[in-house]
Amino acid sequence: MIYHPIKILLVEDNPGDVLLLQETLADLTSIELDWVPVERLTMAIDRLAGEDFDVILLDLVLPDSRGLDTLLQIQARAPRTPIVVLTGMTDENMALQAVQAGAQDYLVKGQASGSDLLVRSIRYAIERKRIEATLQQRERQFRTLTENAPDVIARFDRQLRHLYVNSAVVEVTGFSVGDFLGKSNREMGMAVDRVERWEEILRQVFSTGLPISTEFEFLTPTGVRYFQSRCVPEFAIDGSVESVLTISRDLSDLKQAERKIREQAALIDISPDAIVVCDLDNRILVWNQGAAQIYGWTAAEILGTDAGLLFRQQPSPQLATALQAVLESGRWQGEANKIAKNGGEIWVSSRWKLLRNEADEPYAILTIDRDITAQKQLETQLLRTQRLESLGTLAGGIAHDLNNVLTPILAAAQLLPLKLPDLSEQDRRLLKILEDSSKRGAHMVKQILTFARGLEGELVPLELGELLMELGETIQSTLPKSIEIDLQLPKADLWLVSANATHLYQVFLNFCVNARDAMPNGGKLRICAENRLIDETYAQMNLDAKVGAYVVVTFADTGTGIAPAHIDRIFEPFFTTKPLGEGTGLGLSTAMGIIRNHGGFVTVSSEIGRGTEFQVFLPVIATTTALPVAIPELPSGRGELILIVDDESNIRQMLKITLESYNYQTISASNGVEAIAAYAIDRDRIAVVVLDLMMPLMDGTTAIRALQQLNVGRQMKIIACSGLVPSHSLRQMPEVKAFLSKPFTAEDLLNTVHRVIWQP
Incomplete structure (x- = not known):
């Protein structure tokens, strides 16, 4: 209900029609009317310039204007004011044209005498104009919203054609707005397999009235773009779906970023280096496949774990120093010793970098570790060789001095009983102890000299088969029955080596005794020999090897094994892991000296709990004649x-x-x-x-x-x-x-x- 007075501008040049309208509405008590009558168009325009009216009653035939031009001029001056056209009986067609041009209603003057009809027409005109204004405002708001939205907003009719598309489509696709209007996505060139899916979704929204979200690709002049779209039904007055509004967000940059992230992740995983990211509390955030291969833990096992405790059995001062350095300077580089999942030690060349966020605040540490264990092993082998050479030189000098000390002691211990025949039995026993100790010291000095220079003695051509058979018989009768002896000799004769049989027997026996000590509860000792040609490939992989023919003798036991920390020192003089009094630590160093004196070398491999294998390589005699056993013919290919x-x-x-x-x-x-x-x-x-x-x-x-x-x-x-x-x-x-x-x-x-x- 309208409670305020309705202010009416009546534009009518016939005084009788003005009076009739005023009298028709004079008796109404439900509404209050404020009439402002004018006779000419110019007068109406003047009043509209200074006043606002709720409705205009307009006669199209005026002294200074006739026809639709009258309506158009009034609309230009008061576009928001509803207009009801007054027309005569013969002007009804003109009135209909006026309504089509924007008038809210029309009344035939001969039929406008009823107060109810006139009031209703006035009210409806006002209400329709208000609704129209509201709709226009909402349309403007919709346009403002859609035209400034970064997303592509479109409206589709039931033929799946574009009724509307906002300007964002120009920037995203390169097509103009006009290119889309009246066309479907099929006509715009969307791929057939994708457009069929798109049309199916739109039809589903039309049929169900429910919104649907989807992703699709669209071919533009700049290439394929990826969109995420929300399809929303728009309903008509009768409740049917009149159109579908779609809001499509361009995901192309996001997709490209995701693809780049996947590619970077693949590169990270394909790297053989261990790439690890830890937060500032040292918890692991990123763990690539290279890290899993080097250290043995999978990402599922490791993420969230404290890296400081993971790689060491106890906190490492070295890693703590590296952490402090990277926090202070942002970078650290060096070598580190870490523990793998299987307990083995791994040497890595490590690079650390402090990662910062957008606010330049540190939040994590990137670590790249390269496994240099094999390189370190070669370095260790070289250093061990150099150390043994230095120890040999030192031991040779000490042995010479010790011999000078022991010689008079041993001589005096043997001469005193002859010079003093009246010595008591107790004194003779003391001299005997002195003599035996001096001889024992002299024997140890001899072993040191053997390590330093090798045993002197004549080297003769020797076929090792008989020597190994003799060794097998000896250890078969002397080693515990709980140890199984497996002696394997080739059917063909072994090649000849230049050797001292006694010295080699001493070396081989030493390996057997060490194997016995490593198997206190029994086990298996395998002794085998074979002819082997060492080529340049092998020689490049072993510092002690040279190209040529060798006889290789292997001693492999199933004993306790040698700890990784000890294996680099086993050939050092006086190094032993046996209890005090059970070994001098000279056995393997003496063996090494003897083998080197024969021009050969020794390799060792061991695994805790699985056993140890020593291989003795002895060079074959260089002769102008063929070797005793023909080298087997090697298989050839067929062009593979x-x-x-x-x-x-x-x-x-x-x-x-x-x-x-x-x-x-x-x-x-x-x-x-x-x-x-x-x-x-x-x-x-x-x-x-x-x-x-x-x-x-x-x-x-x-x-x-x-x-x-x-x-x-x-x-x-x-x-x-x-x-x-x-x-x-x-x-x-x-x-x-x-x-x-x-x-x-x-x-x-x-x-x-x-x-x-x-x-x-």
């Missing part, structure tokens, strides 16, 4: 293509020369990434991949997994090579058909390649 993957150029070259000398073709790669590229090109021709497991950029295990992805549904044969013991997971890979332990010979390589190629 072999992919060689190793980061050491010398090793790649030797493998290439060896294989090509025996009728194989080769291609080479210096790391896992190059190997994948080479295999992708020639995978149909490659018969075998000979792959090193320890490489930069991408280690062997990761490379094998990548090669598997390239070779789905096809048979692939890989020979893995490493100076370390292969992991259990590597042995389980079906593609890995064989494992070559570095250093290996050309014979080992050729036999293995031939076996792998021809095995079913």
Whole structure:
């Protein structure tokens, strides 16, 4: 109900019609009317310039204006005021045109005498104008909102054509607004498979009246864009879905960022280095595949763990110093010794960087660790050799001085009983103790000299088979019955070595006694000998080896093993892990001196709880005649293509020369990434991949997994090579058909390649 007076501007030049309208409404008590009559258009325009009216009653035929132009001029001056046109009986068509042009209603003058009809028309005109103004305001608000929104907002009709699209579509797609209007996404070039899904969603909204969210791709002049869209139904008065409004957010940058993050994550995981991120409380936040391979823990096991306690059995001052340095300077670089999951020590070259957030506040530490354990082992081997040489020089000098001290003591102890025949029995016993102790000291000095210079004595051509048979008989009768002796000699004769049988027997017996002491509860001692050719490949992997023919004697026990911390010192004089009084620590150092005096060398490998293996390499006599046993003929290839993957150029070259000398073709790669590229090109021709497991950029295990992805549904044969013991997971890979332990010979390589190629 309208409570305030309705102010009416009556534009009518006929006084009778003015009076009739006023009298018709004079008796109304439900509303109060304020009439302002004018006779001309100019007068109406003047009044509209200074006053506001609730409604205008307008005659289209005035002295100074006629027809629709009258309405248009009034609308121009008062666009928000509702207009009811007054027309005569013969002007009804003109009145209808006026309504179409914007008038709210029209009244035929002869029918406007009823007060109810007139009031209702006035009220409806006012209300319609108010509703129209409200709708226009809301439309303006909608336009303001949509035209300034960063998202693409569109309206679709039931034919799935664009009724409206905001200006954001121009920036996002490169098309103009006009390009979309009246067209469907199918007509705009959306891919067929995607447009069918899009049309299905729109039809579903039309049929169900429920909103739906979806993602889709759209081809624009600048390329494919990715959108996340919310499709909302718009209802008609009868409750049916009249149109669908869609709000689409451009996710292209987000998708690109996600793809970049995935690529970076893949690069991080494919790196053989351990990449770890810890917060400032040292809790692990990021743990890549390289870290899992180096240290043994998976990301699921490790995330959230205190890194300081993880890598050490007790807090490490070294890592604490590194942490302090990176917090102060932002960076730290150095070498660190850490503990893996299996308890083994790992040396890493480590780089630390302090990470900061947008506010330049530190929040985490990035650590990149590169496994340098193998490098450290070679360095240790070199240092051990140098240390043993220095100890030998020192021991030789001390031994000479000790001999000078012991000689008069021993002589006096032997001469005094002869000079003093009347000595008591107790004095004679004391002199005997002195003599025995001097002899024992002289024997120890002899052992020191053996370590320093090797035993002197004539070296003669010797076939070790008989010596080892004699050794086997001796230890079979002297070692405890709980120890099983397994003596393995080749059917063909062993090659001749230049040796002193007595000295070698002493060395071999020493290894057997050490094996006995390592197996107090029994076990197995395996002694075997074989002829072996050491090529340049093997020699490059072992500092003591030289290219040539050797006889190799192996002593392997199933005893307690040697701790990693001790294995580098076992050849040092006087070093022993036996209880006081049970060993001098000269046995292995003496053996090393004897073997070196024979031009050979000794290797050792051990695992706690599994046993120890010593291998004695003795060079074969260099003669102009053929060796006693013919070198076996090595298998040749039939032109098969072999992919060689190793980061050491010398090793790649030797493998290439060896294989090509025996009728194989080769291609080479210096790391896992190059190997994948080479295999992708020639995978149909490659018969075998000979792959090193320890490489930069991408280690062997990761490379094998990548090669598997390239070779789905096809048979692939890989020979893995490493100076370390292969992991259990590597042995389980079906593609890995064989494992070559570095250093290996050309014979080992050729036999293995031939076996792998021809095995079913």
